[in-house]
Amino acid sequence: MLEDLTEITALHSLRSQHETLVSVKEVSRYYGKNKAVDNISFDVKRGEVLGLLGPNGAGKSTAMQMITGNLAPSNGQITINNFDILDKPKNAKANLGYLPEQPPVYKELTVDEYLTHCSKINRIAHSHQRDAITLAKERCGLNSMSKRLIGNLSKGYQQRVGIAQAIIHSPAVIVLDEPTVGLDPRQIREIRSLIRELGNDHSIILSTHILPEVTATCDRVLIINRGKIMVTETIIGLQQRIQSSSLIVAFQHPPSNDELSQFDGVLSVDKIELGRYRLHHVPEIDPSENIVNQSVNNNWRLTEITPEKLSLEEIFMDITCTENEDIDMTTKAEETV
Amino acid sequence: MIFTLASRELRSLFLSPLAWSILAIVQFLIGYIFLGQVDLYLQVQAQLSAMQNPPGLTELIIAPVFSNAAIILLLIIPLLTMRLIAEEKRNQTLALLLSAPISMTEIILGKYVGVMGFVFINLFFVLLMPISLLSGGNLDIGMIASGLIALTLLLASFTAAGVYMSTITSQPTIAAVSTFGLLLLLWVIDWAVNINSNQATGVTPYLSILKHYQPLINGVFKSSDVTYYLLFITTFLVLSIRRLHADRLQH
Incomplete structure (x- = not known):
């Protein structure tokens, strides 16, 4: 009972x-x-x-x-x-x-x-x-x-x-x-x-x-x-959604841009400074493991590898501000806040 | 629930100096008029005793006091009712009532009863003056009762009109001015008719607040006069409730 x-x-x-x-x-x-x-x-x-x-x-x-x-x-x-x-x-x-x-x-x-x-x-x-x-x-x-x-x-x-x-x-x-x-x-x-x-x-x-x-x-x-x-x-x-779609990598013996763009999923490579790059990749494929392995094999001496996270703020702006006038409005609103 | 809202309304009134100063000023003014009437009575007393069927103490003193009290309170009531809804709208506190499990009818009646509580306190002090005459003379209790009913109904009508005016704006001052305007219009509405002919005709005498008030304070109790006031009160309270409902709808 x-x-x-x-x-x-x-x-x-x-x-x-x-x-x-x-x-x-x-x-x-x-x-x-x-x-x-x-x-x-x-x-x-x-x-x-x-x-x-x-x-x-x-x-x-x-x-x-x-x-x-x-x-x-x-x-x-x-x-x-x-x-x-x-x-x-x-x-x-x-x-x-x-x-x-x-x-x-x-x-x-x-x-x-x-x-x-x-x-x-x-x-x-x-x-x-x-x-x-x-x-x-x-x-x-x-x-x-x-x-x-x-x-x-x-x-x-x-x-x-x-x-x-x-x-x-x-x-x-x-x-x-x-x-x-x-x-x-x-x-x-x-x-x-x-x-x-x-x-x-x-x-x-x-x-x-x-x-x-x-x-x-x-x-x-x-x-x-x-x-x-x-x-x-x-x-x-x-x-x-915040998951990264870009990586920051730095090497002591950097490979060429072409070599970097050969990795699976990498869409484009931007050079930030000497030996430091930003890799844009498709969100589904994370190339970091491959890069680490290749770096060891080719002695590129990887010193930094950081997934770049999109902040919630960026997503928010992405969703709410499709037109320029929107951005104007939001920045104005932020100023008044 | 109505009394919960009413008691808060009354308490808030007495927490501000407004209620106290209104009580004091009304009491002073009516007291002054009352003394004036007593003085007048003492002056004409000798002539009165020579008359065959002289008017009594009640007719000579109390009826004029009631008549003047009505005019004074016509100026005062809009100041009491102006805040009721308008100030809640302006301070955005109305949401508290609107999201609580209370109906619109309860909100309006609560506020109305609250202000009427204050009006009754005021009336009580006004009534003390005529009653004091009992110590030195005979009064026509029936006539006083009729006058009191009249004054109560009149003030209840003023208050109802004030509540309505307070629901249609979020500016207390506008509510006060429009209440005052409406009441004064209804007070004087048949004056023009009176000048043209003694026999009042048309619709204006029916609308006039004064026309229904004067007979009552002179001791002529007609149910049609009382009905006028009851209808007046009901109309404005129903309008207020409707107005509060309409505020949530499309603008």
Whole structure:
């Protein structure tokens, strides 16, 4: 009997591990004639952290506002934990925590008063409110700030209060719009590890334009540009994309360019300086082993061999900036950031 | 849920100096008018005793006080309601309410009840003045009750209009000015008709807030007047809820 029960719970947790908590189907959103989000679809499963990546104005925030019910999609369907956000908003929103770009805090309240209010509007039972508030404060490192007025806190702490508000009712889905903006590096690390921790049993959608943040926190990445999903990729897949397609090699007795270009898979050879070359090769074939062997056989005295990695940034630029005007826009955006 | 939102609204009001100064200023102004009326009554008391069927204390003092209180609060209520939604939009805190498991109706009613709580506190202090007359004279309690109902309904209508105006803009000042404009228009809407003929005709007297208020404070309780106010309140609250819904849709 007891075994049955444990089996059932084990089965249940197994199933719930793969349960889809957020489902976005063919969602578009227009502002007037301007299409901010163009026919996007994706799912987020329990225990998954999904990163939305894209340049400014790509439609990340609009997508998040639609997922959280702050905006109605022009067409398409969004469900949270199997509740449609438009048909059953109360059920859907009970499973939802949202941190908008600007933390939605009331500056005239203290941290405790504000979080009490949040726990009430999220319908946490009265007997659990105190525990929920304590846990949220602890997780966001707000314990010493309980009695302070939110208006007097620094931007970083206001951001933490915003995160505390989003997780206070322990929702199945947490949506964070640029959660680490305005934090100092130590806080950023804390918040990232908090996101990872929360990601174990919640679904998290976060948006950012800080690229290392994605590799640090997310399981999967959506790259959005001009309202369209350009790439959906797991972090592992993305890292494979990062895999090199060029090698830096240096020799004390360098062979000729021709000899180097004879290697399998090598497309072209650039001379960097005397004895140092950059070899471009097809990603599928890695010529480094051959080069090492040949170097030993022919006494080229190999002194350096480094695979050149494409940074995530380069991939990102590759995907999002297909036209020159795009690059202009991104650099401008970076300047303002 | 409505009361959770209402209590936060009320608390925030009292956390700023606005609520306190409004209470103080309204109390001072109405107190001054009240004293003026008492003074007037004392001056004409001798003549009154000579009259066969003299108007009472209530008619001479309390009805004018209620009448003036209405005008003062017409100026004040827009300042209370202007922040309700407009400021949340401007500070982008509305997302907190919109992504919580609360319906739009609860948001609007919560905010409305919150401000009405403040209005009741205000009314209570205004009411203390006429009540104080009980120590030295006889009052027509029925007439006071009718006047009180009238003032309550009137302020509830002002507040409902203010809530609506606050939902259509993200600038509190614009909300205040447009509420004030709307209320004043409805206040004076049948003045032109009155000049032309004593017998008011057409649609304007039905729309006039004043026309429905005056009989009530003079003790003439007509259900049509009360219905007018109830319809007014419902209309603007429903419009506010619709407006909040529409904000999420296509612009």
